[in-house]
Amino acid sequence: MPTASTGALAPSSPGREWWRSAVIYQVYPRSFADADGDGMGDLPGITHRLPALRSLGVDAVWLSPFFTSPQNDGGYDVADYCDVDPLFGTLADFDTMLERAHSLGLRVIIDIVPNHSSSAHAWFQAALAAAPGSEERERYMFRDGNGEHGELPPNNWESIFGGAAWTRITEQDGTPGQWYLHLFDKSQPDLNWENPWVWEQFRSILRFWLDRGVDGFRVDVAHGMVKEAGLPDYTPPANAGSMGGVALEPEIGAHASTEPPTPPYFAQDGVHAIYRDWHTVLEEYEGDRVLCGEAWVEPLEKLARWVRPDEMQQTFNFGYLETPWDAAALRTVIDRSISVFASVGAPSTWVLSNHDVVRHATRLALEGENLQGHGIGPKSSGIPDTAFALRRARAATALMLALPGSAYLYQGEELGLPEAIDLPDSARQDPTWFRTNGERYGRDGCRVPLPWEGTEPSYGFGPGAASWLPQPASWASYTRDTQEGVAGSTLTMYQDALAARREHDLAFGTLEWAELGQDVLAFRSGNVFVIANVGTEPVALPDGEVLLASADLIGRELPQDTTVWLRA
Structure with a gap:
Protein backbone atom coordinates (compact mmCIF):
# COMPACT_ATOMS: atom_id res chain seq x y z
CA MET A 1 0.00 0.00 0.00
CA ASN A 115 -24.92 7.57 7.10
CA HIS A 116 -25.81 6.03 3.77
CA SER A 117 -24.32 4.36 0.72
CA SER A 118 -25.40 4.40 -2.89
CA SER A 119 -28.14 2.00 -3.89
CA ALA A 120 -25.60 0.82 -6.48
CA HIS A 121 -23.22 -0.35 -3.74
CA ALA A 122 -22.63 -4.11 -3.71
CA TRP A 123 -23.86 -4.20 -0.11
CA PHE A 124 -27.27 -2.83 -1.06
CA GLN A 125 -27.55 -4.92 -4.19
CA ALA A 126 -26.96 -8.01 -2.04
CA ALA A 127 -29.65 -6.81 0.36
CA LEU A 128 -32.16 -6.48 -2.48
CA ALA A 129 -31.37 -10.01 -3.62
CA ALA A 130 -31.67 -11.46 -0.11
CA ALA A 131 -34.79 -12.30 1.88
CA PRO A 132 -36.36 -10.17 4.62
CA GLY A 133 -34.57 -10.71 7.93
CA SER A 134 -31.39 -11.87 6.21
CA GLU A 135 -27.88 -10.83 7.19
CA GLU A 136 -27.67 -8.72 4.03
CA ARG A 137 -30.92 -6.85 4.78
CA GLU A 138 -29.73 -6.12 8.31
CA ARG A 139 -26.94 -3.93 6.93
CA TYR A 140 -29.58 -1.31 5.99
CA MET A 141 -32.80 0.06 7.47
CA PHE A 142 -35.36 -2.32 5.95
CA ARG A 143 -38.80 -2.49 7.58
CA ASP A 144 -42.19 -3.99 6.87
CA GLY A 145 -44.81 -1.45 5.84
CA ASN A 146 -47.95 -0.40 7.68
CA GLY A 147 -51.48 -1.01 6.48
CA GLU A 148 -53.34 -4.24 5.77
CA HIS A 149 -50.92 -5.30 3.05
CA GLY A 150 -47.84 -3.31 4.06
CA GLU A 151 -48.74 -0.70 1.47
CA LEU A 152 -47.96 2.26 3.76
CA PRO A 153 -44.46 3.39 4.78
CA PRO A 154 -43.24 2.41 8.27
CA ASN A 155 -43.55 6.01 9.53
CA ASN A 156 -44.11 9.58 8.31
CA TRP A 157 -40.47 10.66 7.96
CA GLU A 158 -39.67 12.93 5.05
CA SER A 159 -36.51 12.99 2.95
CA ILE A 160 -34.15 15.94 3.36
CA PHE A 161 -34.52 16.41 -0.40
CA GLY A 162 -38.31 16.40 -0.24
CA GLY A 163 -40.91 13.62 -0.43
CA ALA A 164 -41.12 10.43 1.60
CA ALA A 165 -38.02 9.00 3.29
CA TRP A 166 -39.10 5.43 2.49
CA THR A 167 -39.14 3.49 -0.77
CA ARG A 168 -40.82 0.10 -1.22
CA ILE A 169 -38.96 -2.60 -3.09
CA THR A 170 -40.18 -5.44 -5.25
CA GLU A 171 -39.00 -8.78 -3.92
CA GLN A 172 -37.24 -11.36 -6.06
CA ASP A 173 -40.53 -13.20 -6.67
CA GLY A 174 -42.14 -10.05 -8.05
CA THR A 175 -44.34 -9.28 -5.04
CA PRO A 176 -44.40 -5.92 -3.22
CA GLY A 177 -41.85 -6.12 -0.44
CA GLN A 178 -40.28 -4.27 2.42
CA TRP A 179 -39.50 -0.57 2.63
CA TYR A 180 -36.01 0.91 3.07
CA LEU A 181 -35.12 4.21 4.71
CA HIS A 182 -33.32 6.98 2.83
CA LEU A 183 -33.11 10.28 4.66
CA PHE A 184 -31.71 11.75 1.46
CA ASP A 185 -32.32 10.62 -2.13
CA LYS A 186 -33.91 7.21 -2.77
CA SER A 187 -30.56 6.21 -4.29
CA GLN A 188 -28.96 6.77 -0.84
CA PRO A 189 -30.23 4.02 1.50
CA ASP A 190 -29.38 4.54 5.18
CA LEU A 191 -26.99 2.05 6.73
CA ASN A 192 -27.93 0.23 9.94
CA TRP A 193 -25.45 1.32 12.61
CA GLU A 194 -27.01 -1.07 15.11
CA ASN A 195 -25.19 -3.79 13.15
CA PRO A 196 -21.58 -4.54 14.25
CA GLN A 495 -3.78 36.34 0.73
CA ASP A 496 -2.96 39.34 2.92
CA ALA A 497 -5.39 38.27 5.64
CA LEU A 498 -4.04 34.71 5.78
CA ALA A 499 -0.44 35.96 5.90
CA ALA A 500 -1.23 38.44 8.68
CA ARG A 501 -3.27 35.83 10.56
CA ARG A 502 -0.23 33.58 10.66
CA GLU A 503 2.26 36.36 11.39
CA HIS A 504 0.29 37.61 14.39
CA ASP A 505 -0.71 34.12 15.61
CA LEU A 506 -4.38 35.13 15.69
CA ALA A 507 -5.53 31.51 15.73
CA PHE A 508 -4.22 31.27 19.30
CA GLY A 509 -5.28 34.78 20.30
CA THR A 510 -7.53 35.84 23.16
CA LEU A 511 -10.32 38.31 22.39
CA GLU A 512 -10.66 41.48 24.43
CA TRP A 513 -13.80 43.33 23.37
CA ALA A 514 -13.85 47.11 22.98
CA GLU A 515 -16.93 49.33 22.80
CA LEU A 516 -17.00 51.56 19.71
CA GLY A 517 -20.72 51.73 19.05
CA GLN A 518 -23.88 49.67 18.76
CA ASP A 519 -23.25 48.57 15.18
CA VAL A 520 -19.54 47.95 15.58
CA LEU A 521 -17.65 44.80 16.52
CA ALA A 522 -14.25 45.68 17.97
CA PHE A 523 -11.72 43.50 19.77
CA ARG A 524 -8.03 43.17 20.45
CA SER A 525 -6.23 39.90 19.84
CA GLY A 526 -2.60 40.12 20.81
CA ASN A 527 -1.15 43.11 18.97
CA VAL A 528 -4.00 43.37 16.47
CA PHE A 529 -7.08 45.57 16.90
CA VAL A 530 -9.98 44.37 14.73
CA ILE A 531 -12.92 46.66 13.96
CA ALA A 532 -15.92 45.67 11.84
CA ASN A 533 -18.51 48.30 10.95
CA VAL A 534 -21.75 46.34 10.58
CA GLY A 535 -23.89 49.49 10.52
CA THR A 536 -24.71 52.09 7.88
CA GLU A 537 -22.75 55.11 9.19
CA PRO A 538 -18.96 55.64 9.04
CA VAL A 539 -17.03 55.05 12.26
CA ALA A 540 -14.00 57.04 13.42
CA LEU A 541 -10.88 54.91 13.63
CA PRO A 542 -8.43 55.06 16.51
CA ASP A 543 -4.76 55.62 15.79
CA GLY A 544 -2.79 52.66 14.53
CA GLU A 545 -1.09 51.25 11.48
CA VAL A 546 -3.52 49.62 9.06
CA LEU A 547 -2.58 45.97 8.59
CA LEU A 548 -5.61 44.97 6.53
CA ALA A 549 -8.81 46.58 5.27
CA SER A 550 -11.65 44.83 3.48
CA ALA A 551 -12.47 48.03 1.55
CA ASP A 552 -10.95 51.45 1.04
CA LEU A 553 -11.00 53.68 4.10
CA ILE A 554 -12.21 57.27 4.03
CA GLY A 555 -9.33 59.06 5.73
CA ARG A 556 -9.46 57.79 9.31
CA GLU A 557 -13.08 56.67 9.01
CA LEU A 558 -14.30 53.10 8.59
CA PRO A 559 -17.17 52.96 6.05
CA GLN A 560 -20.18 50.70 6.41
CA ASP A 561 -19.71 46.98 5.78
CA THR A 562 -15.95 47.22 6.22
CA THR A 563 -13.50 45.47 8.53
CA VAL A 564 -10.03 46.76 9.40
CA TRP A 565 -7.09 45.28 11.30
CA LEU A 566 -4.89 47.82 13.08
CA ARG A 567 -1.62 47.28 14.86
CA ALA A 568 -2.58 47.63 18.51
Missing part, protein backbone atom coordinates in the same frame (compact mmCIF):
# COMPACT_ATOMS: atom_id res chain seq x y z
CA PRO A 2 1.58 3.34 -1.01
CA THR A 3 2.02 5.86 1.76
CA ALA A 4 2.39 9.52 0.80
CA SER A 5 5.45 11.34 2.03
CA THR A 6 4.91 13.89 4.77
CA GLY A 7 7.10 16.21 2.68
CA ALA A 8 7.12 19.78 3.92
CA LEU A 9 4.42 19.34 6.57
CA ALA A 10 5.14 21.36 9.69
CA PRO A 11 5.35 19.27 12.88
CA SER A 12 2.72 19.64 15.60
CA SER A 13 3.23 19.90 19.33
CA PRO A 14 0.83 19.20 22.21
CA GLY A 15 -1.63 22.06 22.57
CA ARG A 16 -0.67 23.45 19.17
CA GLU A 17 -1.70 20.59 16.94
CA TRP A 18 -2.03 21.77 13.36
CA TRP A 19 -5.82 21.44 13.32
CA ARG A 20 -6.25 23.89 16.19
CA SER A 21 -5.20 26.79 13.97
CA ALA A 22 -5.53 25.52 10.40
CA VAL A 23 -7.23 27.35 7.58
CA ILE A 24 -8.74 24.51 5.55
CA TYR A 25 -9.78 25.00 1.92
CA GLN A 26 -12.68 22.95 0.61
CA VAL A 27 -12.26 21.54 -2.88
CA TYR A 28 -15.43 20.34 -4.60
CA PRO A 29 -13.63 18.08 -7.08
CA ARG A 30 -16.07 18.21 -9.97
CA SER A 31 -15.92 22.02 -9.99
CA PHE A 32 -12.31 22.84 -9.10
CA ALA A 33 -10.15 22.04 -12.14
CA ASP A 34 -10.56 19.77 -15.17
CA ALA A 35 -7.37 18.27 -16.62
CA ASP A 36 -8.81 16.15 -19.46
CA GLY A 37 -11.37 18.54 -20.93
CA ASP A 38 -14.52 16.49 -20.35
CA GLY A 39 -16.15 19.30 -18.36
CA MET A 40 -15.77 17.51 -15.05
CA GLY A 41 -13.13 18.45 -12.50
CA ASP A 42 -10.70 15.67 -11.61
CA LEU A 43 -7.77 14.68 -9.40
CA PRO A 44 -5.06 15.58 -11.95
CA GLY A 45 -6.70 18.99 -12.25
CA ILE A 46 -6.51 19.41 -8.48
CA THR A 47 -2.83 18.39 -8.51
CA HIS A 48 -2.11 20.97 -11.22
CA ARG A 49 -3.73 23.78 -9.23
CA LEU A 50 -2.33 22.95 -5.77
CA PRO A 51 0.42 25.61 -6.04
CA ALA A 52 -2.35 28.22 -6.28
CA LEU A 53 -3.65 27.06 -2.89
CA ARG A 54 -0.14 27.18 -1.47
CA SER A 55 0.20 30.78 -2.67
CA LEU A 56 -3.20 31.60 -1.18
CA GLY A 57 -1.81 30.67 2.22
CA VAL A 58 -4.06 27.87 3.45
CA ASP A 59 -2.82 24.99 5.61
CA ALA A 60 -4.92 22.06 4.41
CA VAL A 61 -7.27 20.93 1.68
CA TRP A 62 -10.54 19.10 2.22
CA LEU A 63 -11.82 17.13 -0.77
CA SER A 64 -15.50 16.40 -1.16
CA PRO A 65 -16.21 12.85 -2.39
CA PHE A 66 -14.32 11.49 -5.38
CA PHE A 67 -15.23 7.83 -4.75
CA THR A 68 -16.93 5.46 -7.19
CA SER A 69 -20.51 6.69 -7.47
CA PRO A 70 -23.49 6.97 -9.84
CA GLN A 71 -23.27 10.71 -9.03
CA ASN A 72 -26.94 11.09 -8.15
CA ASP A 73 -25.93 13.49 -5.37
CA GLY A 74 -22.58 14.85 -6.40
CA GLY A 75 -20.68 11.81 -5.15
CA TYR A 76 -22.33 11.67 -1.73
CA ASP A 77 -23.93 8.46 -2.98
CA VAL A 78 -20.91 6.15 -2.65
CA ALA A 79 -20.79 2.83 -4.48
CA ASP A 80 -17.23 1.95 -3.44
CA TYR A 81 -15.58 3.68 -0.48
CA CYS A 82 -12.10 2.45 -1.42
CA ASP A 83 -11.75 3.46 -5.04
CA VAL A 84 -11.82 6.56 -7.23
CA ASP A 85 -14.63 7.20 -9.66
CA PRO A 86 -13.32 7.18 -13.25
CA LEU A 87 -14.82 10.68 -13.63
CA PHE A 88 -12.06 11.91 -11.32
CA GLY A 89 -9.19 9.59 -12.20
CA THR A 90 -7.57 6.64 -10.47
CA LEU A 91 -6.11 5.67 -7.12
CA ALA A 92 -2.69 6.39 -8.63
CA ASP A 93 -3.92 9.92 -9.43
CA PHE A 94 -5.01 10.29 -5.82
CA ASP A 95 -1.62 9.16 -4.53
CA THR A 96 0.11 11.64 -6.85
CA MET A 97 -2.16 14.45 -5.67
CA LEU A 98 -1.59 13.58 -2.01
CA GLU A 99 2.17 13.43 -2.39
CA ARG A 100 2.20 16.77 -4.23
CA ALA A 101 0.05 18.38 -1.54
CA HIS A 102 2.32 17.14 1.23
CA SER A 103 5.40 18.36 -0.65
CA LEU A 104 3.83 21.82 -0.71
CA GLY A 105 3.12 21.70 3.02
CA LEU A 106 -0.62 21.13 2.57
CA ARG A 107 -2.44 18.48 4.57
CA VAL A 108 -5.32 16.61 2.95
CA ILE A 109 -8.67 15.74 4.52
CA ILE A 110 -11.16 13.62 2.60
CA ASP A 111 -14.89 13.10 2.97
CA ILE A 112 -16.36 9.96 4.43
CA VAL A 113 -20.09 9.25 4.05
CA PRO A 114 -21.20 6.82 6.78
CA TRP A 197 -20.79 -5.57 10.68
CA VAL A 198 -21.25 -1.96 9.54
CA TRP A 199 -18.87 -0.75 12.27
CA GLU A 200 -16.17 -3.13 11.09
CA GLN A 201 -16.54 -2.13 7.44
CA PHE A 202 -15.97 1.52 8.26
CA ARG A 203 -12.95 0.79 10.44
CA SER A 204 -11.45 -0.88 7.39
CA ILE A 205 -12.39 2.07 5.16
CA LEU A 206 -10.72 4.53 7.54
CA ARG A 207 -7.55 2.45 7.63
CA PHE A 208 -7.50 2.11 3.83
CA TRP A 209 -7.18 5.88 3.41
CA LEU A 210 -5.02 6.45 6.48
CA ASP A 211 -2.58 3.90 5.11
CA ARG A 212 -2.37 5.96 1.93
CA GLY A 213 -1.42 9.00 4.00
CA VAL A 214 -4.54 11.16 4.37
CA ASP A 215 -4.51 13.54 7.32
CA GLY A 216 -8.11 13.07 8.35
CA PHE A 217 -11.76 12.91 7.44
CA ARG A 218 -14.66 15.28 7.18
CA VAL A 219 -17.63 13.18 8.30
CA ASP A 220 -20.76 13.76 6.25
CA VAL A 221 -24.02 13.96 8.22
CA ALA A 222 -22.08 13.39 11.44
CA HIS A 223 -25.29 13.95 13.40
CA GLY A 224 -26.95 11.02 11.61
CA MET A 225 -26.39 7.24 11.52
CA VAL A 226 -28.21 6.36 14.76
CA LYS A 227 -32.03 6.46 14.85
CA GLU A 228 -34.33 6.53 17.87
CA ALA A 229 -35.58 3.12 18.89
CA GLY A 230 -38.97 2.31 17.40
CA LEU A 231 -38.59 4.90 14.60
CA PRO A 232 -41.43 7.12 15.91
CA ASP A 233 -43.31 9.52 13.66
CA TYR A 234 -41.91 13.07 13.51
CA THR A 235 -43.00 16.27 11.81
CA PRO A 236 -40.23 18.90 11.48
CA PRO A 237 -41.03 22.49 12.52
CA ALA A 238 -42.08 24.80 9.72
CA ASN A 239 -38.76 26.67 9.80
CA ALA A 240 -36.57 23.58 9.58
CA GLY A 241 -33.65 23.79 7.17
CA SER A 242 -33.36 21.07 4.57
CA MET A 243 -30.09 19.62 5.91
CA GLY A 244 -31.00 19.08 9.51
CA GLY A 245 -34.66 18.64 10.25
CA VAL A 246 -34.26 21.00 13.22
CA ALA A 247 -35.31 24.63 13.33
CA LEU A 248 -32.52 26.78 11.93
CA GLU A 249 -33.75 30.35 12.12
CA PRO A 250 -30.89 32.86 11.86
CA GLU A 251 -31.28 33.98 15.46
CA ILE A 252 -30.80 30.45 16.78
CA GLY A 253 -27.09 30.50 16.03
CA ALA A 254 -26.76 33.74 17.92
CA HIS A 255 -29.13 33.56 20.84
CA ALA A 256 -30.53 30.11 21.56
CA SER A 257 -29.78 28.65 24.98
CA THR A 258 -32.34 25.83 24.92
CA GLU A 259 -32.43 22.80 22.67
CA PRO A 260 -34.88 22.78 19.78
CA PRO A 261 -36.78 19.54 19.15
CA THR A 262 -34.44 16.66 18.27
CA PRO A 263 -35.57 14.60 15.26
CA PRO A 264 -35.60 10.85 15.95
CA TYR A 265 -33.22 10.35 13.02
CA PHE A 266 -30.55 12.95 13.94
CA ALA A 267 -28.35 13.91 16.91
CA GLN A 268 -29.00 10.74 18.87
CA ASP A 269 -26.65 9.95 21.75
CA GLY A 270 -25.60 6.67 20.16
CA VAL A 271 -23.44 8.42 17.54
CA HIS A 272 -20.83 9.26 20.16
CA ALA A 273 -19.83 5.63 20.63
CA ILE A 274 -19.06 5.49 16.90
CA TYR A 275 -16.74 8.50 17.05
CA ARG A 276 -14.98 7.23 20.16
CA ASP A 277 -14.31 4.05 18.20
CA TRP A 278 -13.03 5.99 15.19
CA HIS A 279 -10.84 8.13 17.46
CA THR A 280 -8.99 4.99 18.54
CA VAL A 281 -8.45 4.01 14.89
CA LEU A 282 -6.88 7.39 14.09
CA GLU A 283 -4.64 7.12 17.15
CA GLU A 284 -2.99 4.10 15.51
CA TYR A 285 -1.35 6.57 13.09
CA GLU A 286 1.25 9.29 13.55
CA GLY A 287 0.76 12.89 12.56
CA ASP A 288 -2.31 14.17 14.42
CA ARG A 289 -4.95 12.72 12.09
CA VAL A 290 -8.32 14.41 12.51
CA LEU A 291 -12.07 13.97 12.34
CA CYS A 292 -14.22 16.98 11.51
CA GLY A 293 -17.96 16.58 11.76
CA GLU A 294 -20.66 18.03 9.57
CA ALA A 295 -23.12 18.15 12.44
CA TRP A 296 -26.21 20.33 12.10
CA VAL A 297 -26.87 20.43 15.84
CA GLU A 298 -28.29 23.19 18.00
CA PRO A 299 -27.54 24.64 20.47
CA LEU A 300 -23.76 24.97 20.54
CA GLU A 301 -23.65 23.39 23.98
CA LYS A 302 -25.00 20.17 22.48
CA LEU A 303 -22.73 20.40 19.44
CA ALA A 304 -19.69 20.48 21.73
CA ARG A 305 -20.39 16.85 22.64
CA TRP A 306 -19.11 15.89 19.18
CA VAL A 307 -15.62 17.29 19.99
CA ARG A 308 -14.95 15.95 23.46
CA PRO A 309 -11.32 14.80 23.90
CA ASP A 310 -11.98 11.18 22.92
CA GLU A 311 -14.22 11.92 19.91
CA MET A 312 -13.73 14.35 17.01
CA GLN A 313 -11.15 17.11 16.83
CA GLN A 314 -13.42 19.63 15.09
CA THR A 315 -16.96 20.18 14.01
CA PHE A 316 -18.37 22.84 11.73
CA ASN A 317 -19.85 25.84 13.49
CA PHE A 318 -23.09 26.17 11.54
CA GLY A 319 -24.49 28.40 14.26
CA TYR A 320 -21.92 30.98 13.15
CA LEU A 321 -22.64 30.41 9.45
CA GLU A 322 -26.38 30.91 10.06
CA THR A 323 -25.93 34.15 12.01
CA PRO A 324 -27.06 37.28 10.15
CA TRP A 325 -24.89 40.34 9.53
CA ASP A 326 -25.78 41.93 12.84
CA ALA A 327 -23.27 43.17 15.42
CA ALA A 328 -25.08 41.96 18.55
CA ALA A 329 -25.89 38.55 17.07
CA LEU A 330 -22.33 38.06 15.84
CA ARG A 331 -20.78 39.03 19.17
CA THR A 332 -23.07 36.63 20.99
CA VAL A 333 -22.31 33.64 18.75
CA ILE A 334 -18.56 34.40 18.79
CA ASP A 335 -18.49 34.51 22.59
CA ARG A 336 -20.61 31.38 22.96
CA SER A 337 -18.57 29.48 20.38
CA ILE A 338 -15.24 30.23 21.99
CA SER A 339 -16.55 29.43 25.46
CA VAL A 340 -18.45 26.27 24.56
CA PHE A 341 -15.71 24.65 22.49
CA ALA A 342 -13.03 25.62 24.99
CA SER A 343 -15.04 23.87 27.71
CA VAL A 344 -14.21 20.54 26.04
CA GLY A 345 -10.68 21.47 25.00
CA ALA A 346 -11.51 21.93 21.31
CA PRO A 347 -10.88 24.90 19.02
CA SER A 348 -13.82 26.80 17.69
CA THR A 349 -14.20 26.61 13.94
CA TRP A 350 -15.52 29.31 11.67
CA VAL A 351 -17.11 28.96 8.25
CA LEU A 352 -19.16 31.19 5.95
CA SER A 353 -19.65 29.08 2.78
CA ASN A 354 -19.59 25.49 1.58
CA HIS A 355 -21.06 23.28 -1.15
CA ASP A 356 -24.48 23.10 0.57
CA VAL A 357 -25.26 26.78 1.22
CA VAL A 358 -25.76 29.94 -0.80
CA ARG A 359 -22.35 31.59 -1.21
CA HIS A 360 -21.84 34.25 1.43
CA ALA A 361 -20.94 36.79 -1.27
CA THR A 362 -24.69 36.70 -1.95
CA ARG A 363 -26.29 35.24 1.19
CA LEU A 364 -25.25 37.85 3.74
CA ALA A 365 -27.07 40.57 1.80
CA LEU A 366 -30.21 38.62 0.88
CA GLU A 367 -33.50 40.23 1.85
CA GLY A 368 -35.80 37.33 1.02
CA GLU A 369 -36.26 33.99 2.78
CA ASN A 370 -33.27 31.69 2.55
CA LEU A 371 -33.84 28.38 4.30
CA GLN A 372 -30.76 26.18 4.43
CA GLY A 373 -30.50 23.93 1.39
CA HIS A 374 -33.43 25.42 -0.51
CA GLY A 375 -31.15 27.56 -2.69
CA ILE A 376 -32.04 30.68 -4.67
CA GLY A 377 -32.72 31.33 -8.33
CA PRO A 378 -34.01 33.92 -10.77
CA LYS A 379 -37.51 33.91 -9.28
CA SER A 380 -36.31 34.37 -5.68
CA SER A 381 -37.06 37.64 -3.94
CA GLY A 382 -34.60 40.03 -2.35
CA ILE A 383 -31.54 39.26 -4.52
CA PRO A 384 -28.94 41.94 -3.64
CA ASP A 385 -26.71 44.04 -5.86
CA THR A 386 -23.51 42.05 -6.41
CA ALA A 387 -21.12 44.89 -5.49
CA PHE A 388 -22.97 45.61 -2.24
CA ALA A 389 -23.12 41.92 -1.36
CA LEU A 390 -19.41 41.38 -2.09
CA ARG A 391 -18.45 44.33 0.09
CA ARG A 392 -20.33 42.78 3.00
CA ALA A 393 -18.85 39.34 2.30
CA ARG A 394 -15.29 40.72 2.31
CA ALA A 395 -15.95 42.43 5.64
CA ALA A 396 -17.35 39.18 7.07
CA THR A 397 -14.32 37.22 5.87
CA ALA A 398 -11.86 39.70 7.37
CA LEU A 399 -13.73 39.44 10.67
CA MET A 400 -13.80 35.63 10.59
CA LEU A 401 -10.11 35.20 9.81
CA ALA A 402 -9.17 37.27 12.86
CA LEU A 403 -10.99 34.92 15.25
CA PRO A 404 -9.15 32.30 17.32
CA GLY A 405 -9.39 28.68 16.20
CA SER A 406 -9.63 27.06 12.79
CA ALA A 407 -11.35 28.43 9.69
CA TYR A 408 -12.81 26.82 6.59
CA LEU A 409 -12.87 28.44 3.16
CA TYR A 410 -14.94 27.21 0.22
CA GLN A 411 -13.39 27.15 -3.21
CA GLY A 412 -13.97 30.35 -5.14
CA GLU A 413 -14.79 32.57 -2.19
CA GLU A 414 -11.25 33.96 -2.43
CA LEU A 415 -12.33 35.27 -5.85
CA GLY A 416 -15.49 36.86 -4.46
CA LEU A 417 -17.75 34.53 -6.44
CA PRO A 418 -21.46 35.16 -5.90
CA GLU A 419 -24.14 32.52 -6.07
CA ALA A 420 -24.85 31.60 -9.71
CA ILE A 421 -28.52 32.52 -9.84
CA ASP A 422 -29.44 32.51 -13.53
CA LEU A 423 -28.78 28.86 -14.29
CA PRO A 424 -31.19 27.53 -16.92
CA ASP A 425 -33.61 25.02 -15.47
CA SER A 426 -32.48 22.47 -18.06
CA ALA A 427 -28.95 22.55 -16.59
CA ARG A 428 -29.85 21.99 -12.94
CA GLN A 429 -28.72 18.72 -11.36
CA ASP A 430 -29.32 18.94 -7.60
CA PRO A 431 -31.70 16.21 -6.32
CA THR A 432 -33.58 18.91 -4.40
CA TRP A 433 -34.68 20.50 -7.69
CA PHE A 434 -36.15 17.25 -9.00
CA ARG A 435 -37.65 15.88 -5.78
CA THR A 436 -39.50 19.16 -5.16
CA ASN A 437 -40.65 19.46 -8.80
CA GLY A 438 -38.74 22.68 -9.24
CA GLU A 439 -40.05 24.36 -6.08
CA ARG A 440 -36.54 24.57 -4.57
CA TYR A 441 -33.50 25.48 -6.63
CA GLY A 442 -31.14 23.48 -4.45
CA ARG A 443 -27.38 23.85 -4.33
CA ASP A 444 -26.23 24.03 -7.95
CA GLY A 445 -25.68 27.78 -7.67
CA CYS A 446 -22.73 27.38 -5.30
CA ARG A 447 -21.21 24.48 -7.25
CA VAL A 448 -20.55 26.06 -10.65
CA PRO A 449 -16.96 25.36 -11.86
CA LEU A 450 -14.29 27.90 -10.97
CA PRO A 451 -13.00 30.60 -13.32
CA TRP A 452 -9.19 30.55 -13.50
CA GLU A 453 -8.16 32.47 -16.63
CA GLY A 454 -10.47 34.99 -18.24
CA THR A 455 -9.36 34.56 -21.85
CA GLU A 456 -9.57 30.77 -21.97
CA PRO A 457 -12.57 28.56 -22.81
CA SER A 458 -14.45 27.68 -19.61
CA TYR A 459 -12.34 30.42 -18.00
CA GLY A 460 -9.48 27.95 -17.67
CA PHE A 461 -11.51 25.41 -15.70
CA GLY A 462 -10.44 22.90 -18.33
CA PRO A 463 -8.56 22.87 -21.64
CA GLY A 464 -11.81 23.18 -23.60
CA ALA A 465 -15.16 24.88 -23.33
CA ALA A 466 -16.93 22.03 -21.52
CA SER A 467 -18.31 22.68 -18.04
CA TRP A 468 -20.74 20.37 -16.23
CA LEU A 469 -22.71 23.40 -15.03
CA PRO A 470 -22.75 26.57 -17.16
CA GLN A 471 -20.56 29.42 -15.94
CA PRO A 472 -22.11 32.90 -15.92
CA ALA A 473 -20.67 35.34 -18.47
CA SER A 474 -20.09 37.81 -15.61
CA TRP A 475 -17.49 35.47 -14.13
CA ALA A 476 -14.89 36.77 -16.59
CA SER A 477 -14.38 39.63 -14.11
CA TYR A 478 -13.78 37.21 -11.21
CA THR A 479 -11.05 35.02 -12.73
CA ARG A 480 -7.95 34.34 -10.68
CA ASP A 481 -5.56 35.77 -13.26
CA THR A 482 -7.34 39.14 -13.29
CA GLN A 483 -6.96 39.38 -9.49
CA GLU A 484 -3.48 37.97 -8.90
CA GLY A 485 -1.17 40.70 -7.56
CA VAL A 486 -3.85 43.39 -7.94
CA ALA A 487 -4.13 45.67 -4.91
CA GLY A 488 -7.66 45.69 -3.55
CA SER A 489 -8.77 42.51 -5.32
CA THR A 490 -10.60 39.93 -3.27
CA LEU A 491 -7.85 37.37 -3.92
CA THR A 492 -5.21 39.78 -2.65
CA MET A 493 -7.29 40.55 0.44
CA TYR A 494 -7.51 36.83 1.25
